[in-house]
Amino acid sequence: xxxxxxxVVPPSTRFLRSGAPxxxxxxxxxxxxxxxAVAREASLTGFLAATDHNLGPFEIQAAHDGQExxxxxxxxxxxxxxxxxPPRCPVCGRPLSQCSRGHARTCLTRFGDITMARPRxxxxxxxxxxxxxxxxLGLEAPAxxxxxxxxxxxxxxxxxxxxxxxxxxxxxxxxRLPPATLDREAKRQGQRxxxxxxxxxxxxxxxxxxxxxxxxxxxPIIQLDAWNLRERDAWGQSASLRRRGQEPDRWHWVWTGxxxxxxxxxxxxxxxxxxxxxxxxxxRQGLDALREQLHAEALRRGLGQxxxxxxxxxxxxWIGRWADDRWPLAQQRLDFYPxxxxxxxxxxxxxxxxxxxxxxxxxxxxxxLKNESAVKVIRPLEEALANxxxxxxxxxxxxxxxxxxxxxxxxxxxxxxxxxxxLGRGPVEATCRQAQCRFKRPGQFWSQTGDEALLCLExxxxxxxxxxLFPHPAxxxxxx
Ligand SMILES: [Zn+2]
Numbered sequence: 001x002x003x004x005x006x007x008v009v010p011p012s013t014r015f016l017r018s019g020a021p022x023x024x025x026x027x028x029x030x031x032x033x034x035x036x037a038v039a040r041e042a043s044l045t046g047f048l049a050a051t052d053h054n055l056g057p058f059e060i061q062a063a064h065d066g067q068e069x070x071x072x073x074x075x076x077x078x079x080x081x082x083x084x085x086p087p088r089c090p091v092c093g094r095p096l097s098q099c100s101r102g103h104a105r106t107c108l109t110r111f112g113d114i115t116m117a118r119p120r121x122x123x124x125x126x127x128x129x130x131x132x133x134x135x136x137l138g139l140e141a142p143a144x145x146x147x148x149x150x151x152x153x154x155x156x157x158x159x160x161x162x163x164x165x166x167x168x169x170x171x172x173x174x175x176r177l178p179p180a181t182l183d184r185e186a187k188r189q190g191q192r193x194x195x196x197x198x199x200x201x202x203x204x205x206x207x208x209x210x211x212x213x214x215x216x217x218x219x220p221i222i223q224l225d226a227w228n229l230r231e232r233d234a235w236g237q238s239a240s241l242r243r244r245g246q247e248p249d250r251w252h253w254v255w256t257g258x259x260x261x262x263x264x265x266x267x268x269x270x271x272x273x274x275x276x277x278x279x280x281x282x283x284r285q286g287l288d289a290l291r292e293q294l295h296a297e298a299l300r301r302g303l304g305q306x307x308x309x310x311x312x313x314x315x316x317x318w319i320g321r322w323a324d325d326r327w328p329l330a331q332q333r334l335d336f337y338p339x340x341x342x343x344x345x346x347x348x349x350x351x352x353x354x355x356x357x358x359x360x361x362x363x364x365x366x367x368x369l370k371n372e373s374a375v376k377v378i379r380p381l382e383e384a385l386a387n388x389x390x391x392x393x394x395x396x397x398x399x400x401x402x403x404x405x406x407x408x409x410x411x412x413x414x415x416x417x418x419x420x421x422x423l424g425r426g427p428v429e430a431t432c433r434q435a436q437c438r439f440k441r442p443g444q445f446w447s448q449t450g451d452e453a454l455l456c457l458e459x460x461x462x463x464x465x466x467x468x469l470f471p472h473p474a475x476x477x478x479x480x
Contacts, residue, residue, distance in 0.1 A: 029069075029072060029073055029076060032069055032072060033069055036065045036066065036068075036069050039065060040062055040065060043058070043061060067111050067112060067174055068111075068112070070110075070111040071109065071111035071112040071113075071114060074109050074110075074111055074114055074146075075114035075115070075116070078114055078116050078137055079116050079117065081133065081136060081137055082116050082117070082118045082119065082133035082136075082137065083119075085119070085132045085133040085136045086132065087099050087119060087121050087132060088132060089121075089123035089125065089126055089130050089132070090130060090132050090134070090135040090136070091123070091126055091128075091130070092123060092125045092126055094123055094124065094125050094126075096120075096121025096122060096123055096130060096132065097121060097122050097123075097124060098121060098122045099119055099120070099121035100119070100120055100121070101117065101118075101119045101120075102117045103117065103118050103119070103120045103131060104116070104117055104118075105118055105131070105134070105139070105144070106144060107139055107144040107145060107146055107149075108144060108145050108146065108149050108175050108177065109146040109148065109149060110146065110148045110149060110152070110173045111173075111174070112174055112175050113175065114146075116133070116137075118131045118133040118134065119131065119132065119133060138150075140188075143184075143185055143188060145177075145185060147470065147472060148472060149173070149177075150185065150189055150470065151189075151466075151469075151470035151472065152169055152172070152173060153165075153169065153177065153182055153185045153186050153189065154185075154186050154189035154190065154193075154457050154469075154470070155457075155461065155466075156168055156169045156182070156186075157182060157183065157186030157454060157457075158186070158190075158438070158454050158457040158458045158461060159438065160438070161438075161441060161444070162179040162180075162182050162183040162186070163179045165179070165182055165186075166178060166179040166182045169182065183450075186453075186454065186457070187449070187450050187453045187454070188453075189453075189457065189469075190450075190452070190453025190454050190455075190456050190457045191449075191453050192469070193453070193456040193457050193460050193469050194452065194453060194456045196460075196468065196469060197293070197456055197459070197460075200296070200465070200468070201292060201293060201296035218261040218262045218263045218264075218302070218306075219261070219262075219306040219307065219308045219309050219310055219331075220259050220260070220261055220298045220301050220302060220303050220306055220309050220310070221259065221260055221261065221262065221309075221310045221312065221421065221422065222257060222258070222259045222294065222298060222309060222310065222311045222312070222323075222330075223257065223258045223259075223311075223312045223313075223422075223425040223427055223428035224255075224256070224257050224311065224312070224313045224319050224322070224425075224428065225256050225257075225313075225314065225425060225428045225429060225431075225432050226253045226254065226255050226256060226316075226432075227253070227254055227256065227432045227435070227436055227440070228251040228252055228253050228254065228440075229251070229252065229254055229284075229436075229439045229440050229444075229446055229451060230250045230251055230252075230440075230444065230445055230446065231250055231252055231445060231446045231447060231448060231451070232250070232445040232446065232447055233248075233250060233447075233448075234248050234250075250445070252284060252448070253284075254282055254283070254284055254435070254439070254451075254455065255281075255282070255283050255284075255286070255287060255289070255290040256280070256281065256282050256290075256428060256431060256432050256435070257280070257281045257290060257293075257294040257297075257428065258278055258279070258280050258281075258427045258428040258431050259278065259279045259281075259294060259297045259298045259301055260275045260277065260278040260279070260301065260427065261277070261301055261302060262420060262421065264276050264277040264278065264301070275427055277301070278427065278463075279294075279297030279298070279300060279301060279463050280297075280431050280458075280459055280462045280463060281293040281294045281297055281459060282435060282455040282456075282458060282459060283452065283455065284448050284451055284452045284455065285448075285452060287318065287322055290322075291322065291325075291326050293459075295326065297463070308327075308329055308330060308331055309327050309329075309330045309331070310330065310331045310332075310333060310421060311323040311327065311330045311331070311332050311333070312332075312333045312334075312335055312422065312424070312425050313332070313333075313334070313335065313425070314334070314335050314338045314425065315334050315335070315338050315339075315403070315407055315410075320332065332409075332410045333410050333411075333412075333416065333421075333423075334407040334410040334411050335423070335424045335425045336369075336370070336413060336423035336424045337424055339369065339374075339404070339407070339411055339413075340366055340369070342400045342403050342404050343362060343365050343366065343369070343377070343400075343404075344362065345396065345400045346381060346396075346397050346400045346401065347361055347362045349393050349396040349397050349400075350384070350393070350397065365377055369411070369413060370413050370414070370417070370423075371413075371414055371417075372414060373412065373414065374404065374407075374408040374411035374412070374413075375408060377404070378401065378404050378405060378408060381397070381400075381401050381404070382401055384397070385397050385398055385401055431462075435455070435458065438454075438458070439451065439454075439455070457469075
Protein backbone atom coordinates (compact mmCIF):
# COMPACT_ATOMS: atom_id res chain seq x y z
CA UNK A 1 0.00 0.00 0.00
CA UNK A 2 1.25 3.48 -0.89
CA UNK A 3 0.99 6.07 1.84
CA UNK A 4 0.19 9.56 0.68
CA UNK A 5 2.57 12.33 1.75
CA UNK A 6 1.53 14.28 4.84
CA UNK A 7 -0.59 17.36 4.27
CA VAL A 8 1.24 20.68 4.29
CA VAL A 9 0.74 22.58 7.53
CA PRO A 10 -0.63 26.05 6.73
CA PRO A 11 1.54 28.84 8.11
CA SER A 12 0.25 30.88 10.98
CA THR A 13 -1.85 33.78 9.74
CA ARG A 14 -3.02 35.28 12.98
CA PHE A 15 -1.59 36.77 16.12
CA LEU A 16 -4.44 36.17 18.55
CA ARG A 17 -5.16 38.28 21.56
CA SER A 18 -4.84 36.89 25.05
CA GLY A 19 -7.46 34.27 25.83
CA ALA A 20 -8.47 33.69 22.24
CA PRO A 21 -9.09 30.01 21.52
CA UNK A 22 -6.61 28.14 19.39
CA UNK A 23 -7.75 27.01 15.97
CA UNK A 24 -9.25 23.49 15.99
CA UNK A 25 -6.90 20.79 14.80
CA UNK A 26 -7.40 20.08 11.11
CA UNK A 27 -9.18 16.91 10.21
CA UNK A 28 -6.16 15.82 8.21
CA UNK A 29 -4.56 14.56 11.41
CA UNK A 30 -7.36 12.05 11.83
CA UNK A 31 -6.93 11.07 8.18
CA UNK A 32 -3.22 10.54 8.77
CA UNK A 33 -3.97 8.41 11.83
CA UNK A 34 -6.34 6.27 9.78
CA UNK A 35 -3.72 5.89 7.04
CA UNK A 36 -1.14 4.79 9.58
CA ALA A 37 -3.52 2.20 11.02
CA VAL A 38 -4.39 0.89 7.58
CA ALA A 39 -0.70 0.66 6.66
CA ARG A 40 -0.01 -1.37 9.77
CA GLU A 41 -2.88 -3.73 9.00
CA ALA A 42 -1.62 -4.12 5.46
CA SER A 43 1.91 -4.86 6.57
CA LEU A 44 0.62 -7.76 8.65
CA THR A 45 0.37 -9.87 5.52
CA GLY A 46 4.00 -9.17 4.65
CA PHE A 47 5.07 -9.88 8.21
CA LEU A 48 3.37 -13.28 8.20
CA ALA A 49 4.93 -14.10 4.82
CA ALA A 50 8.44 -13.24 6.04
CA THR A 51 8.80 -16.36 8.15
CA ASP A 52 12.49 -15.64 8.79
CA HIS A 53 11.58 -12.37 10.61
CA ASN A 54 10.75 -12.31 14.26
CA LEU A 55 8.60 -9.54 15.76
CA GLY A 56 11.49 -7.03 15.84
CA PRO A 57 11.21 -5.55 12.32
CA PHE A 58 7.44 -5.16 12.77
CA GLU A 59 8.00 -3.30 16.04
CA ILE A 60 10.53 -0.94 14.45
CA GLN A 61 8.29 -0.18 11.46
CA ALA A 62 5.24 0.35 13.70
CA ALA A 63 7.23 2.73 15.92
CA HIS A 64 8.42 4.66 12.86
CA ASP A 65 4.90 5.02 11.47
CA GLY A 66 3.48 6.01 14.82
CA GLN A 67 6.32 8.45 15.41
CA GLU A 68 5.51 10.40 12.27
CA UNK A 69 1.89 10.64 13.34
CA UNK A 70 2.92 11.91 16.77
CA UNK A 71 5.40 14.36 15.26
CA UNK A 72 2.64 15.84 13.12
CA UNK A 73 0.30 16.10 16.10
CA UNK A 74 3.03 17.77 18.19
CA UNK A 75 3.83 20.23 15.44
CA UNK A 76 0.21 21.26 15.15
CA UNK A 77 -0.14 21.61 18.90
CA UNK A 78 2.98 23.79 19.00
CA UNK A 79 1.68 25.95 16.16
CA UNK A 80 -1.72 26.33 17.82
CA UNK A 81 -0.05 27.41 21.08
CA UNK A 82 2.22 29.83 19.19
CA UNK A 83 -0.83 31.38 17.52
CA UNK A 84 -2.69 31.68 20.82
CA UNK A 85 0.15 33.22 22.85
CA PRO A 86 -0.72 36.82 23.80
CA PRO A 87 1.63 39.48 22.37
CA ARG A 88 3.27 40.37 25.66
CA CYS A 89 6.93 40.44 26.60
CA PRO A 90 7.67 37.16 28.42
CA VAL A 91 10.27 38.95 30.58
CA CYS A 92 8.57 42.19 31.74
CA GLY A 93 4.95 41.53 30.69
CA ARG A 94 4.52 44.72 28.66
CA PRO A 95 2.56 44.60 25.38
CA LEU A 96 4.82 44.09 22.39
CA SER A 97 4.82 46.50 19.48
CA GLN A 98 5.62 46.09 15.78
CA CYS A 99 4.24 42.54 15.95
CA SER A 100 4.72 40.36 12.95
CA ARG A 101 4.23 36.69 12.29
CA GLY A 102 5.72 33.81 10.40
CA HIS A 103 9.10 33.67 12.17
CA ALA A 104 10.18 30.07 11.70
CA ARG A 105 11.82 28.03 14.41
CA THR A 106 12.68 24.36 14.26
CA CYS A 107 13.13 22.24 17.33
CA LEU A 108 13.73 18.61 18.09
CA THR A 109 10.88 16.90 19.95
CA ARG A 110 10.56 13.34 21.23
CA PHE A 111 9.06 12.47 17.85
CA GLY A 112 11.44 14.31 15.52
CA ASP A 113 11.93 17.85 14.23
CA ILE A 114 9.00 20.24 14.09
CA THR A 115 8.89 23.70 12.58
CA MET A 116 6.63 26.50 13.75
CA ALA A 117 5.87 29.94 12.42
CA ARG A 118 5.89 32.15 15.52
CA PRO A 119 4.85 35.70 16.13
CA ARG A 120 7.41 38.25 17.26
CA UNK A 121 7.24 41.77 18.64
CA UNK A 122 9.43 44.50 20.08
CA UNK A 123 9.51 45.24 23.82
CA UNK A 124 10.17 48.93 24.38
CA UNK A 125 11.08 48.41 28.03
CA UNK A 126 13.56 45.59 27.44
CA UNK A 127 14.58 47.05 24.07
CA UNK A 128 14.59 43.62 22.57
CA UNK A 129 12.71 41.64 19.99
CA UNK A 130 10.72 38.92 21.73
CA UNK A 131 9.02 35.76 20.43
CA UNK A 132 6.48 35.19 23.26
CA UNK A 133 5.61 31.70 22.06
CA UNK A 134 9.07 30.33 22.84
CA UNK A 135 8.82 30.46 26.65
CA UNK A 136 5.16 29.45 26.42
CA LEU A 137 6.30 26.29 24.65
CA GLY A 138 9.28 25.74 26.96
CA LEU A 139 11.80 26.43 24.19
CA GLU A 140 14.77 28.06 25.78
CA ALA A 141 17.03 30.24 23.70
CA PRO A 142 19.29 29.38 22.03
CA ALA A 143 18.80 25.60 22.20
CA UNK A 144 16.36 23.96 19.84
CA UNK A 145 15.00 21.16 21.99
CA UNK A 146 11.50 20.60 23.31
CA UNK A 147 11.02 20.28 27.08
CA UNK A 148 10.68 16.48 26.87
CA UNK A 149 13.95 16.26 24.90
CA UNK A 150 15.66 18.58 27.39
CA UNK A 151 14.63 16.19 30.18
CA UNK A 152 15.73 13.10 28.27
CA UNK A 153 19.09 14.65 27.36
CA UNK A 154 19.72 15.72 30.97
CA UNK A 155 18.86 12.28 32.30
CA UNK A 156 20.88 10.39 29.69
CA UNK A 157 24.00 12.56 30.13
CA UNK A 158 23.87 12.28 33.91
CA UNK A 159 23.80 8.49 33.62
CA UNK A 160 26.14 7.74 30.71
CA UNK A 161 29.13 9.30 28.96
CA UNK A 162 27.82 11.59 26.23
CA UNK A 163 28.74 9.31 23.31
CA UNK A 164 26.71 6.48 24.85
CA UNK A 165 23.97 8.85 25.96
CA UNK A 166 23.65 10.15 22.40
CA UNK A 167 23.24 6.63 21.04
CA UNK A 168 20.77 5.56 23.74
CA UNK A 169 18.69 8.70 23.27
CA UNK A 170 18.61 8.14 19.53
CA UNK A 171 17.43 4.56 20.01
CA UNK A 172 14.70 5.64 22.40
CA UNK A 173 13.41 8.75 20.72
CA UNK A 174 14.88 8.99 17.21
CA UNK A 175 16.42 12.09 15.66
CA ARG A 176 20.11 12.93 15.62
CA LEU A 177 21.72 14.66 18.54
CA PRO A 178 25.53 14.40 18.28
CA PRO A 179 27.48 13.85 21.51
CA ALA A 180 28.97 17.36 21.60
CA THR A 181 25.53 18.93 21.17
CA LEU A 182 24.03 16.65 23.79
CA ASP A 183 26.87 17.52 26.15
CA ARG A 184 26.26 21.24 25.71
CA GLU A 185 22.52 20.93 26.25
CA ALA A 186 22.93 18.66 29.30
CA LYS A 187 25.32 21.14 30.92
CA ARG A 188 22.86 23.94 30.24
CA GLN A 189 20.16 21.93 31.98
CA GLY A 190 22.57 21.18 34.82
CA GLN A 191 23.27 24.89 35.28
CA ARG A 192 19.52 25.50 35.34
CA UNK A 193 19.32 22.77 38.00
CA UNK A 194 21.98 24.57 40.06
CA UNK A 195 19.94 27.80 39.99
CA UNK A 196 16.81 25.91 41.00
CA UNK A 197 18.73 24.14 43.79
CA UNK A 198 19.70 27.51 45.24
CA UNK A 199 16.07 28.68 45.11
CA UNK A 200 14.79 25.49 46.73
CA UNK A 201 17.40 25.33 49.48
CA UNK A 202 16.79 28.87 50.76
CA UNK A 203 13.08 28.36 51.60
CA UNK A 204 13.94 25.03 53.25
CA UNK A 205 16.17 26.87 55.71
CA UNK A 206 13.67 29.71 56.22
CA UNK A 207 10.73 27.35 56.85
CA UNK A 208 12.73 25.36 59.36
CA UNK A 209 13.29 28.48 61.46
CA UNK A 210 9.54 28.98 61.70
CA UNK A 211 8.80 25.41 62.70
CA UNK A 212 7.60 24.74 66.18
CA UNK A 213 10.24 22.72 67.95
CA UNK A 214 8.23 19.56 68.33
CA UNK A 215 10.83 16.92 68.89
CA UNK A 216 10.57 13.95 66.66
CA UNK A 217 12.08 10.71 67.90
CA UNK A 218 14.22 9.97 64.84
CA UNK A 219 17.20 12.30 64.43
CA PRO A 220 18.54 12.68 60.91
CA ILE A 221 21.58 10.55 60.21
CA ILE A 222 24.22 12.23 58.08
CA GLN A 223 26.94 10.19 56.46
CA LEU A 224 29.89 11.90 54.83
CA ASP A 225 32.52 10.84 52.35
CA ALA A 226 34.60 12.25 49.53
CA TRP A 227 35.94 10.90 46.26
CA ASN A 228 37.92 12.52 43.52
CA LEU A 229 37.61 13.10 39.81
CA ARG A 230 39.96 14.43 37.21
CA GLU A 231 39.61 17.87 35.68
CA ARG A 232 41.23 19.33 32.62
CA ASP A 233 42.85 22.26 34.40
CA ALA A 234 46.22 23.46 33.12
CA TRP A 235 45.63 21.24 30.10
CA GLY A 236 48.63 20.94 27.81
CA GLN A 237 50.88 22.62 30.35
CA SER A 238 52.11 19.48 32.16
CA ALA A 239 55.64 19.65 30.72
CA SER A 240 56.11 23.37 31.42
CA LEU A 241 54.71 22.96 34.96
CA ARG A 242 57.12 20.10 35.65
CA ARG A 243 60.03 22.15 34.35
CA ARG A 244 59.09 24.74 36.97
CA GLY A 245 59.05 22.02 39.62
CA GLN A 246 55.25 21.80 39.90
CA GLU A 247 53.40 18.55 39.46
CA PRO A 248 50.03 19.14 37.73
CA ASP A 249 47.29 18.15 40.14
CA ARG A 250 44.13 17.37 38.26
CA TRP A 251 42.36 15.26 40.85
CA HIS A 252 39.81 17.16 42.90
CA TRP A 253 37.45 16.21 45.69
CA VAL A 254 33.75 15.68 45.20
CA TRP A 255 32.25 16.19 48.65
CA THR A 256 29.43 13.76 49.22
CA GLY A 257 26.78 13.36 51.89
CA UNK A 258 23.71 11.23 52.48
CA UNK A 259 20.98 12.03 54.98
CA UNK A 260 18.10 9.82 56.11
CA UNK A 261 16.11 8.94 59.20
CA UNK A 262 15.94 5.66 61.04
CA UNK A 263 12.21 5.35 60.40
CA UNK A 264 12.89 5.73 56.68
CA UNK A 265 14.59 2.37 56.53
CA UNK A 266 12.73 -0.69 55.34
CA UNK A 267 13.18 -4.04 53.67
CA UNK A 268 12.63 -5.33 50.16
CA UNK A 269 10.39 -8.34 49.57
CA UNK A 270 13.55 -10.44 49.66
CA UNK A 271 14.50 -9.11 53.10
CA UNK A 272 17.29 -6.79 51.89
CA UNK A 273 17.49 -3.58 53.96
CA UNK A 274 16.79 -0.39 51.99
CA UNK A 275 16.38 3.30 52.77
CA UNK A 276 13.06 4.37 51.34
CA UNK A 277 13.63 8.12 51.69
CA UNK A 278 17.02 9.74 51.56
CA UNK A 279 18.78 12.84 50.31
CA UNK A 280 22.11 12.71 48.51
CA UNK A 281 24.41 15.64 47.90
CA UNK A 282 27.44 15.85 45.61
CA UNK A 283 29.40 18.99 45.07
CA ARG A 284 32.74 20.10 43.69
CA GLN A 285 32.27 23.58 45.13
CA GLY A 286 33.87 22.90 48.49
CA LEU A 287 32.88 22.22 52.06
CA ASP A 288 30.77 25.36 52.44
CA ALA A 289 28.61 24.29 49.50
CA LEU A 290 28.33 20.77 50.94
CA ARG A 291 27.27 22.20 54.30
CA GLU A 292 24.54 24.41 52.78
CA GLN A 293 23.14 21.71 50.51
CA LEU A 294 23.26 18.96 53.10
CA HIS A 295 21.71 21.21 55.72
CA ALA A 296 18.77 21.86 53.37
CA GLU A 297 18.40 18.10 52.75
CA ALA A 298 18.48 17.44 56.50
CA LEU A 299 15.85 20.13 57.09
CA ARG A 300 13.58 18.43 54.57
CA ARG A 301 13.96 15.30 56.67
CA GLY A 302 13.08 16.82 59.99
CA LEU A 303 16.31 18.41 61.20
CA GLY A 304 14.35 21.47 62.34
CA GLN A 305 12.35 19.31 64.75
CA UNK A 306 15.14 17.01 65.84
CA UNK A 307 16.85 17.23 69.20
CA UNK A 308 20.11 16.13 67.66
CA UNK A 309 21.73 14.78 64.56
CA UNK A 310 24.03 11.82 64.13
CA UNK A 311 27.07 12.36 61.87
CA UNK A 312 29.00 9.30 60.73
CA UNK A 313 32.39 9.72 59.08
CA UNK A 314 35.62 7.85 58.49
CA UNK A 315 37.61 9.84 61.06
CA UNK A 316 38.92 12.38 58.55
CA UNK A 317 39.80 15.67 60.22
CA TRP A 318 37.54 17.72 57.93
CA ILE A 319 34.47 15.71 58.95
CA GLY A 320 35.00 16.27 62.68
CA ARG A 321 35.64 20.00 62.25
CA TRP A 322 32.80 20.35 59.81
CA ALA A 323 30.30 18.65 62.12
CA ASP A 324 31.47 20.70 65.11
CA ASP A 325 31.04 23.88 63.11
CA ARG A 326 27.64 23.07 61.59
CA TRP A 327 25.96 21.11 64.35
CA PRO A 328 27.76 21.62 67.67
CA LEU A 329 25.25 19.37 69.43
CA ALA A 330 25.60 16.58 66.89
CA GLN A 331 26.52 13.13 68.01
CA GLN A 332 29.49 11.95 65.98
CA ARG A 333 30.42 8.38 65.18
CA LEU A 334 33.49 6.86 63.64
CA ASP A 335 32.53 4.31 61.01
CA PHE A 336 33.10 0.83 62.47
CA TYR A 337 35.26 -0.33 59.56
CA PRO A 338 38.02 2.34 59.88
CA UNK A 339 37.96 1.73 63.65
CA UNK A 340 38.70 -1.94 63.04
CA UNK A 341 41.41 -0.97 60.56
CA UNK A 342 43.28 0.78 63.40
CA UNK A 343 43.19 -2.53 65.32
CA UNK A 344 44.37 -4.37 62.22
CA UNK A 345 47.32 -1.98 61.90
CA UNK A 346 48.28 -2.59 65.55
CA UNK A 347 47.96 -6.36 65.04
CA UNK A 348 50.19 -6.29 61.95
CA UNK A 349 52.83 -4.33 63.82
CA UNK A 350 52.71 -6.75 66.75
CA UNK A 351 52.47 -10.07 64.92
CA UNK A 352 54.11 -9.39 61.57
CA UNK A 353 53.61 -12.33 59.20
CA UNK A 354 52.18 -14.65 61.86
CA UNK A 355 48.62 -14.74 60.55
CA UNK A 356 47.39 -17.34 63.01
CA UNK A 357 48.44 -15.32 66.04
CA UNK A 358 47.23 -12.13 64.36
CA UNK A 359 43.72 -13.51 63.78
CA UNK A 360 43.52 -15.02 67.25
CA UNK A 361 44.46 -11.62 68.70
CA UNK A 362 42.20 -9.52 66.50
CA UNK A 363 38.93 -11.46 66.62
CA UNK A 364 38.07 -10.99 70.33
CA UNK A 365 39.06 -7.31 70.16
CA UNK A 366 36.70 -6.65 67.27
CA UNK A 367 33.92 -8.47 69.11
CA UNK A 368 34.65 -6.44 72.23
CA LEU A 369 34.65 -3.18 70.28
CA LYS A 370 31.26 -3.98 68.81
CA ASN A 371 29.59 -5.32 71.94
CA GLU A 372 31.32 -3.58 74.84
CA SER A 373 33.24 -0.31 74.85
CA ALA A 374 36.15 1.36 73.10
CA VAL A 375 37.89 2.02 76.42
CA LYS A 376 38.01 -1.71 77.15
CA VAL A 377 39.73 -2.26 73.82
CA ILE A 378 42.16 0.65 74.01
CA ARG A 379 43.37 -0.01 77.56
CA PRO A 380 45.10 -3.37 76.84
CA LEU A 381 46.62 -1.86 73.71
CA GLU A 382 48.18 0.88 75.80
CA GLU A 383 49.47 -1.71 78.27
CA ALA A 384 51.01 -3.66 75.40
CA LEU A 385 52.55 -0.45 74.05
CA ALA A 386 54.14 0.33 77.43
CA ASN A 387 55.96 -3.01 77.31
CA UNK A 388 57.29 -2.61 73.78
CA UNK A 389 60.93 -1.64 73.29
CA UNK A 390 61.56 1.67 71.58
CA UNK A 391 61.58 1.16 67.82
CA UNK A 392 59.45 1.11 64.69
CA UNK A 393 56.92 -1.38 66.09
CA UNK A 394 56.28 0.78 69.14
CA UNK A 395 55.99 3.86 66.92
CA UNK A 396 53.44 2.20 64.67
CA UNK A 397 51.38 0.95 67.61
CA UNK A 398 51.58 4.33 69.35
CA UNK A 399 50.27 6.09 66.25
CA UNK A 400 47.25 3.78 65.95
CA UNK A 401 46.48 3.87 69.66
CA UNK A 402 46.57 7.68 69.55
CA UNK A 403 44.03 7.63 66.73
CA UNK A 404 41.76 5.29 68.69
CA UNK A 405 42.08 7.51 71.77
CA UNK A 406 41.17 10.58 69.73
CA UNK A 407 38.00 8.93 68.47
CA UNK A 408 37.02 6.92 71.54
CA UNK A 409 34.02 9.17 72.25
CA UNK A 410 32.79 8.40 68.72
CA UNK A 411 33.04 4.62 69.12
CA UNK A 412 30.09 3.65 71.33
CA UNK A 413 28.97 0.87 69.02
CA UNK A 414 27.12 -0.98 71.76
CA UNK A 415 24.77 1.99 72.30
CA UNK A 416 24.40 2.37 68.53
CA UNK A 417 23.35 -1.25 68.15
CA UNK A 418 20.87 -0.96 70.99
CA UNK A 419 19.35 2.13 69.34
CA UNK A 420 19.20 0.35 65.99
CA UNK A 421 21.50 2.97 64.47
CA UNK A 422 23.97 2.22 61.71
CA LEU A 423 27.57 1.54 62.75
CA GLY A 424 29.01 2.39 59.37
CA ARG A 425 28.48 4.43 56.24
CA GLY A 426 27.21 1.82 53.80
CA PRO A 427 24.64 4.14 52.15
CA VAL A 428 27.04 7.00 51.41
CA GLU A 429 29.76 4.61 50.29
CA ALA A 430 27.33 2.99 47.86
CA THR A 431 26.32 6.46 46.64
CA CYS A 432 29.97 7.38 46.02
CA ARG A 433 30.64 4.16 44.15
CA GLN A 434 27.60 4.65 41.92
CA ALA A 435 28.60 8.24 41.11
CA GLN A 436 32.16 7.16 40.34
CA CYS A 437 30.84 4.69 37.76
CA ARG A 438 29.67 7.74 35.80
CA PHE A 439 32.25 10.38 36.63
CA LYS A 440 35.47 8.43 36.98
CA ARG A 441 35.76 6.38 33.84
CA PRO A 442 39.10 5.80 32.14
CA GLY A 443 40.08 8.73 29.93
CA GLN A 444 37.48 11.09 31.38
CA PHE A 445 38.44 14.69 32.09
CA TRP A 446 36.01 17.26 33.41
CA SER A 447 35.75 20.97 33.91
CA GLN A 448 34.41 22.21 37.22
CA THR A 449 31.53 23.92 35.44
CA GLY A 450 30.62 20.72 33.64
CA ASP A 451 30.98 18.26 36.48
CA GLU A 452 29.07 20.40 39.00
CA ALA A 453 26.21 20.78 36.51
CA LEU A 454 25.88 17.03 35.93
CA LEU A 455 26.38 16.22 39.62
CA CYS A 456 23.51 18.59 40.36
CA LEU A 457 21.27 16.83 37.82
CA GLU A 458 22.14 13.55 39.51
CA UNK A 459 20.99 14.88 42.89
CA UNK A 460 17.67 16.06 41.44
CA UNK A 461 17.11 12.56 40.07
CA UNK A 462 18.18 10.75 43.24
CA UNK A 463 16.29 13.06 45.58
CA UNK A 464 12.96 12.72 43.74
CA UNK A 465 12.95 16.34 42.60
CA UNK A 466 13.29 15.68 38.87
CA UNK A 467 9.67 16.73 38.37
CA UNK A 468 10.49 20.19 39.80
CA LEU A 469 13.17 20.62 37.16
CA PHE A 470 11.09 19.19 34.34
CA PRO A 471 7.48 19.73 35.41
CA HIS A 472 5.71 17.64 32.81
CA PRO A 473 2.73 16.09 34.61
CA ALA A 474 2.90 12.32 34.46
CA UNK A 475 0.39 10.77 32.09
CA UNK A 476 -2.49 9.18 33.98
CA UNK A 477 -4.55 6.84 31.77
CA UNK A 478 -7.40 6.91 34.29
CA UNK A 479 -7.95 10.61 33.64
CA UNK A 480 -7.92 10.39 29.86
ZN1 LIG B 1 10.16 43.29 28.19
